[in-house]
Amino acid sequence: xxxxxxxxxxxxxxxxxxxxxxxxxxxxxxxxxxxxxxxxxxxxxxxxxxxxxxxxxxxxxxxxxxxxxxxxxxxxxxxxxxxxxxxxxxxxxxxxxxxxxxxxxxxxxxxxxxxxxxxxxxxxxxxxxxxxxxxxxxxxxxxxxxxxxxxxxxxxxxxxxxxxxxxxxxxxxxxxxxxxxxxxxxxxxxxxxxxxxxxxxxxxxxxxxxxxxxxxxxxxxxxxxxxxxxxxxxxxxxxxxxxxxxxxxxxxxxxxxxxxxxxxxxxxxxxxxxxxxxx
Amino acid sequence: xxxxxxxxxxxxxxxxxxxxxxxxxxxxxxxxxxxxxxxxxxxxxxxxxxxxxxxxxxxxxxxxxxxxxxxxxxxxxxxxxxxxxxxxxxxxxxxxxxxxxxxxxxxxxxxxxxxxxxxxxxxxxxxxxxxxxxxxxxxxxxxxxxxxxxxxxxxxxxxxxxxxxxxxxxxxxxxxxxxxxxxxxxxxxxxxxxxxxxxxxxxxxxxxxxxxxxxxxxxxxxxxxxxxxxxxxxxxxxxxxxxxxxxxxxxxxxxxxxxxxxxxxxxxxxxxxxxxxxxxxxxxxxxxxxxxxxxxxxxxxxxxxxxxxxxxxxxxxxxxxxxxxxxxxxxxxxxxxxxxxxxxxxxxxxxxxxxxxxxxxxxxxxxxxxxxxxxxxxxxxxxxxxxxxxxxxxxxxxxxxxxxxxxxxxxxxxxxxxxxxxxxxxxxxxxxxxxxxxxxxxxx
Numbered sequence: 001x002x003x004x005x006x007x008x009x010x011x012x013x014x015x016x017x018x019x020x021x022x023x024x025x026x027x028x029x030x031x032x033x034x035x036x037x038x039x040x041x042x043x044x045x046x047x048x049x050x051x052x053x054x055x056x057x058x059x060x061x062x063x064x065x066x067x068x069x070x071x072x073x074x075x076x077x078x079x080x081x082x083x084x085x086x087x088x089x090x091x092x093x094x095x096x097x098x099x100x101x102x103x104x105x106x107x108x109x110x111x112x113x114x115x116x117x118x119x120x121x122x123x124x125x126x127x128x129x130x131x132x133x134x135x136x137x138x139x140x141x142x143x144x145x146x147x148x149x150x151x152x153x154x155x156x157x158x159x160x161x162x163x164x165x166x167x168x169x170x171x172x173x174x175x176x177x178x179x180x181x182x183x184x185x186x187x188x189x190x191x192x193x194x195x196x197x198x199x200x201x202x203x204x205x206x207x208x209x210x211x212x213x214x215x216x217x218x219x220x221x222x223x224x225x226x227x228x229x230x231x232x233x234x235x236x237x238x239x240x241x242x243x244x245x246x247x248x249x250x251x252x253x254x255x256x257x258x259x260x261x262x263x264x265x266x267x268x269x270x271x272x273x274x275x276x277x278x279x
Numbered sequence: 280x281x282x283x284x285x286x287x288x289x290x291x292x293x294x295x296x297x298x299x300x301x302x303x304x305x306x307x308x309x310x311x312x313x314x315x316x317x318x319x320x321x322x323x324x325x326x327x328x329x330x331x332x333x334x335x336x337x338x339x340x341x342x343x344x345x346x347x348x349x350x351x352x353x354x355x356x357x358x359x360x361x362x363x364x365x366x367x368x369x370x371x372x373x374x375x376x377x378x379x380x381x382x383x384x385x386x387x388x389x390x391x392x393x394x395x396x397x398x399x400x401x402x403x404x405x406x407x408x409x410x411x412x413x414x415x416x417x418x419x420x421x422x423x424x425x426x427x428x429x430x431x432x433x434x435x436x437x438x439x440x441x442x443x444x445x446x447x448x449x450x451x452x453x454x455x456x457x458x459x460x461x462x463x464x465x466x467x468x469x470x471x472x473x474x475x476x477x478x479x480x481x482x483x484x485x486x487x488x489x490x491x492x493x494x495x496x497x498x499x500x501x502x503x504x505x506x507x508x509x510x511x512x513x514x515x516x517x518x519x520x521x522x523x524x525x526x527x528x529x530x531x532x533x534x535x536x537x538x539x540x541x542x543x544x545x546x547x548x549x550x551x552x553x554x555x556x557x558x559x560x561x562x563x564x565x566x567x568x569x570x571x572x573x574x575x576x577x578x579x580x581x582x583x584x585x586x587x588x589x590x591x592x593x594x595x596x597x598x599x600x601x602x603x604x605x606x607x608x609x610x611x612x613x614x615x616x617x618x619x620x621x622x623x624x625x626x627x628x629x630x631x632x633x634x635x636x637x638x639x640x641x642x643x644x645x646x647x648x649x650x651x652x653x654x655x656x657x658x659x660x661x662x663x664x665x666x667x668x669x670x671x672x673x674x675x676x677x678x679x680x681x682x683x684x685x686x687x688x689x690x691x692x693x694x695x696x697x698x699x700x701x702x703x704x705x706x707x708x709x710x711x712x713x714x715x716x717x718x719x720x721x722x723x
Contacts, residue, residue, distance in 0.1 A: 239579030
């Protein structure tokens with residue numbers, strides 16, 4: 001009896017680990033492949049059968065990729081834009097989510113519906129009109145142009161409003177009895193209680209902002225204002241592409257994101273899984 | 280409430296997943312330009328017809344007093360191409376007598392440049408000069424400056440420009456551009472393998488089939504591939520004396536069209552030809568000796584790494600006729616200010632002068648746009664060294680370009696996927712013909 005249970009346990013554990021290992025291999029493989037490709041020679045890249053690791057790592061690819069465009073400058077720009085948009089998004093999202101979930105004001109439902117309605121408009125359609133606006137404001141080639149249009153997101157607002165609504169009304173009323181102001185209640189109660197959701201929003205925004213390509217390309221002209229993703233096209237022409245250099249540049253581009261992930265993974269995993277399993 | 284919570288959770292997860300996978304705002308695939316747009320055969324009228332273009336023309340040569348000004352030029356030249364373009368532009372900026380300063384603005388790849396031009400046309404924020412393919416321009420052709428007067432009064436011999444380029448640059452009934460970075464499709468082959476198997480460079484379709492059989496029998500690999508499937512269909516039709524498309528629809532639903540499809544479908548169905556797959560370009564496949572030859576842009580020669588074998592380059596094989604796609608963009612002018620137009624024209628004259636053309640061609644591998652450039656010692660010496668340049672020159676009399684009309688962009692993006700599906704299905708010639716004709720006609 002005992003033996004049987006033990007065997008069952010062992011099989012269960014083995015299966016669990018097998019699935020987990022398989023899953024992680026699938027997830028990690030593209031990264032490993034990217035890194036190994038970035039260290040290959042062009043002919044190793046296309047060799048059949050493909051080799052997992054290069055014979056001699058071509059570190060020179062990184063040097064060459066780095067020299068092909070002012071990546072240091074791109075990096076600073078990307079950092080500035082990402083930080084500013086993410087801070088902006090957090091401020092606007094938290095404030096409006098609070099307003100929509102707790103405050104009562106005339107036309108609240110209408111305004112909220114209007115916000116939701118904007119989700120129905122495909123982003124591609126907004127690009128041209130936003131671009132026209134930026135030109136009329138004479139913001140072309142400035143950080144403003146890359147940041148301001150992205151400091152609020154109807155989707156994040158909707159998402160956080162839903163989270164805020166789950167906080168029991170009684171907490172709010174109790175706080176009110178204790179003469180707590182709305183702002184203080186938001187900062188002291190709502191935000192800490194929904195930490196993981198807010199973190200998820202920040203992370204998602206960081207990722208999309210870090211990888212943004214078309215918008216920065218549209219609103220900037222000078223090399224000094226371009227961002228990292230714009231640098232990647234340097235290695236592509238109409239008739240071919242230097243894959244090993246693209247891979248080297250891609251490694252440099254994703255490294256900061258991976259580092260951020262390593263530091264914040266507790267919150268990211270919490271934010272994504274716990275919020276999904278709630279209720 | 281539970282449902283709501285659950286819904287929010289699911290949404291959060293879905294969003295997280297989608298963002299992690301393919302984040303950011305990438306250009307929608309549909310707006311992306313095809314890699315190479317070989318361009319036409321449409322009637323070429325060099326005389327200006329006034330109704331087509333609305334832009335005013337600036338008086339050209341008579342009173343030439345140009346005030347110092349800055350000209351912006353949007354381009355999609357990357358890597359070494361950008362270096363050479365910058366060098367030539369710097370020479371102009373330093374030496375022109377009017378104090379004109381041309382600022383080069385790199386707008387990424389062709390697809391990105393096309394998107395940005397289209398958006399800027401809508402927002403009335405076009406640059407003074409830009410590289411462009413003809414089929415990008417149809418939505419905003421009224422914003423393109425007519426260059427006929429400039430060419431007539433202030434250009435050193437328009438007739439010196441290769442005639443196919445002149446035709447392409449006057450496709451809309453007036454001169455809307457000057458040709459610049461031009462390339463053509465050539466046959467790249469593994470010379471070592473050809474020599475080993477005793478294969479001559481194929482001149483005709485029959486030669487291709489015979490050589491392909493030899494390669495298949497002894498090496499068990501495909502003989503030929505096409506980087507640009509739409510270009511391959513178009514060129515093959517021309518090689519068989521047939522037309523491709525015009526503003527009304529597909530023009531090859533006939534015996535000649537069927538013959539062409541028979542040739543192409545047999546190549547694929549016998550394994551003589553193969554698709555490129557995820558690599559996107561055959562340069563890698565040829566480098567790796569997994570194919571004996573391929574047809575692709577001459578601009579791609581630098582991506583072929585011939586290690587342990589010799590590269591050969593030849594004009595592409597024909598059938599009843601020879602026909603070679605040409606590719607590469609032209610430069611169009613958008614500036615509305617007459618002083619800027621004059622200044623921009625000075626720059627265009629400079630970079631299309633014989634010396635600058637040779638510098639550009641030798642530095643980049645693009646083809647000279649002037650016949651006189653081919654005659655210079657510098658370019659002749661370059662051709663002696665460079666097999667690719669030589670092959671391009673040999674077939675320059677066979678250039679054709681694809682006509683531009685409303686549906687032409689959609690046709691270019693539809694045909695490759697249609698052909699790929701036919702290859703996967705191992706379809707017969709009749710099916711090829713019917714499917715391609717149908718796919719093309721559905722774009723109108």
